[in-house]
Amino acid sequence: MSLQTPLFPREGVSYHTLPDAEHGHQTVTDDGSQYNQNNRQSVSFSRDNQIEDRIYNEHSSTQTFFTIFNLTCITITTSAATGLLTVGLPEITNRLALPDNLLLWPISVYYLASGSCLLVAGAIADITDPKLVNVIGTFTLGLSIIASGWSPNGYWLIGARIAQGVSVAMSMPTSVVILTASFPPGRRRNIGFSSLGLAQPLGFSLGLVFGGLIQETSLGWRFGFYLCGAGAVALAVSNWFVVPSGMWDTQFSWAQIMHAIDWIGILISSTSLGCFYYSFAILADSLDAIKEPRNFTILCVAFVLFPAFFLWMHRQEKIGGLALIPNSLWKKLPFLTITLMVLLQWAVVQSMEVYFSLFFQTVQLLSPSQASLRFLPGIAMGVLLNISTGLFVQHMRIDYLVTITSVIAAASPLLLAVTDPGWSFFYTAFWSVLLSPVSVDVIFTIAHLIVVDIFPPKTHALAGAVFNTVAQLGTSIGLAAMAAITAIYSKANPNGDAKNPENLLLGYRAVFWTCFMLMCVSCLIAPVGLRSVGRLGSE
Template sequence: MATQTITELELQTCSVTAPKTTQVGTAPGRPLSDATPPSSSTPSSASIVEEAYPHLAKSRAWIVITQLCGINFVSSFSNGLVSIGLPTMATAINIPNNLLLWPSSAFYLTMGSCLLIAGSVADVIGPRRVNIPGALLTAVMILASGFAKDAITLIMLRAIQGIANAMVVPTAISIVSNNVEEGTARNIGFASIFLSMPLGFAVGMIVGGLFVSTVGWEVGFYTGGGTGLLLVVVAMWALPKDAKLGPLTTTLKRLAVEIDWVGAAIASASIALLSYVLAMLSADTAHIKEPSNIALLVVSLLLLPAFAMWMEFQVKRGRPALIPNQLWKNIPFTSVCLMILLCNAVVNCMELYSSLFFQEVQLLSAIETAIRILPQVLVGAILSLLAGVLVNRVHVMASIMISSVLAAGSPLLMAVIDPSRSYWIMAFWAQLLAPFGVDVLFTVGTLVVSEAFPRKTQALAGAVFNTFAQVGTSIGLCITSVISLSVTEQSSVPNKESPQALMQGYRAAFWALFAWMIAACVIGMFGLRTVGKVGIKRE
């Protein structure tokens, strides 16, 4: 990403890091392992000079972090509102059963498939120029969703909101990475951004439940959209300016030359097709028998080796490669990507199946269910803040392994739970343990991934990390849905919709989640053993 221009006024509130020269693809600061792979994501062939990056004054930095967290919170708030209010919304605007999941699925499908492209563009033209339009589009789409009168309109608005969110998330990481001083402030910044997402979702579920049962679900969208517009105004003042781009022809040439468009298109197409098929299977496993879904699944999988071959081709030509194959030899980078895929799948599935357990097995209301899941959110908030403060004082191996082992206890408790017993005996502790793995990993993993990428491609680094998280959620929901439905159908209970039959399927899903957390622990044990501390302030 280009260096930001510093005016006289900005110099009064910013400190500037000294320019330094690094080899192409060498992450600034301490390498994560003994052999940090070279990258070809920049057009230079020998070395690049990373120009001075202005560090914001502490007060300004906290305003920036708060604004970035706020827009992510608002977007996630709308997701929680959709999740809790979907049955009522379906009745109000006549959403047919075959489209019932799409107001939620459309958001995640478009977001996951657009992250890499948005991150790549932001690294060329500047994160502010991508973040603010993304935030504005997010706010407008949330507000407009409250006025939707039919299913197709709502789904389209949610899909566009997903694209807008893909513009916001990686650029938020880039802004914090390049403009907030290394150390505790930056670590808390990363932690807070990721905290705002599950926190916003949970608040959306709780407040949305109140809106649905009182003034109406539309008010939730009006509230979220209005708040988002206020945050856009704050962003226009607070976010640090990007460097001047120069003539339009020069900018267009840079976009054409410095971005691996073919690689981004291949990766995005693969993710979009896979996410679509997984969403269809999550709704009904019988969809796998449809020729169109089989074809799309095959194409999405074939695009993966095609992407690897294109990366190799680009590297040999000395052209920009989106994610060079050599980067996967960086064991810590590969490990945290795989771990976030598994851990994000587990925490999202835990939230879903815990909700189903409380509502379908224990027959509790939506509000009662939201209250029982609330400890997961509160603990997650505390963990994220603690991770931001302590990540530079504790070895990565210790923090990741301890938190992941504790998180594995959550699905284990739910897998062996007795539904007739008190909430406080097992279910409560399962909710407390659920966020341990992912909330710590998001903070630590972001630092690991950001150090694996050159400083000029921090938006792409954030996009890669979040893409793995999004894909993990899609895969997790699909696989657990298949497992749960299959076990329920094969149960000896005559009524397959009874709490007893459903519980057998849910138990199987919880056992699968437990296995995934154990797999994440094993990956961390071997993949992160060479990593010391991250997020340390360097002179």
């Protein structure tokens, strides 16, 4: 597969016919390529091929290693910070005297901020300098994580997490465009994507393990944030020297920015996503919160703006204007399928991470350090899978690979749903933790390969933003839905205490059964929607 011969046809691009004296008529696409209707050949006059050819030949194997290593470590640091917060939330909120109604906000506002800013950050990075945006985002990410460790109270922590979310929105999409611009299709790019896929669950799990261990030492929970923040700052400085340069349009001026981006589309989508994330955050805390007029109004605005975005995209495509995510992309079955699978499986895997910890600590009554050590099998499996996927994905049919790994991963919530708390860890819980990352680690690489193939080369930061937006939306929906399910089933016994381990187990089992059903849906749509893909990632 080559950049000039994409896997999926480009029906989603708007075409404008212009007269041509020599060749009859030419069709000019929105991404800056001419399509001659007489000889049926595409001739690109965009900057993308020139820039890519220059960058492909300018870095050594050492620079290749450090580029992938640095981008991977950026994701590890931010995911580890979230893992630290997740495992230490009871202790942290107690020390900072955070009110009960804001208990989950340090986690929720991160997804609210990053999810609302991903598309705008990706669109800006595509037309400016992805490297510069990545360095700025990574540097502010480090400062915001350090600020989390400095928090004198709960409100400071919430503010620091908002800043972390905005910073991540700058660094994540630009990591995608740096990889695609630095490496041609083939093994190096596949390894780069699989490394990014490894980074999210690995970082989160390391945060859980390390956070559980340091809570019981004199270092305390703040040390973990200081360490992650300092690492991110160091990576920002390193990226300035390591990441290849030349990914920007030398003819670009900031005066053009108002005309080069679909700002109305970004405003509609970001507002809708922000309202959804806010609504999911308050629902995760309490179902009764939606009865408040303000919260109900915000949720209604989110639902109204959601179809409004697609109507705007239809209008822009019809008149040949700028369209952030053209509706025609959703007609491509592989793109629609992989998007739905990312939504479903991120809802499952992130919920499973949280409820693994809750099951071990609140039902089996293990200490944070004991609970954190039980995540090690999943970490080992994630490392093995991502390395294997990056090396061998181009040799396997995508529909077979995704379906098989989804079926295997579906066993994870099923095993925990039937687990007796009195059983040995190695009887069922071990296998549940081990199998949990099997599917998402593979899908992360495949989803990126599909998305960057569909989007034109000069919009790969936006492609990365679309993927991360869907993944974070799945996470927010999953956490909110699972929190509601837990609350309903844990309170099913009117004569019992909802925080009693036996009642909590009822709620957790309902969550695990729900996750199992979502994985079954994912297993059913994979072979149907991805059957036409074949193989990806070849040179």
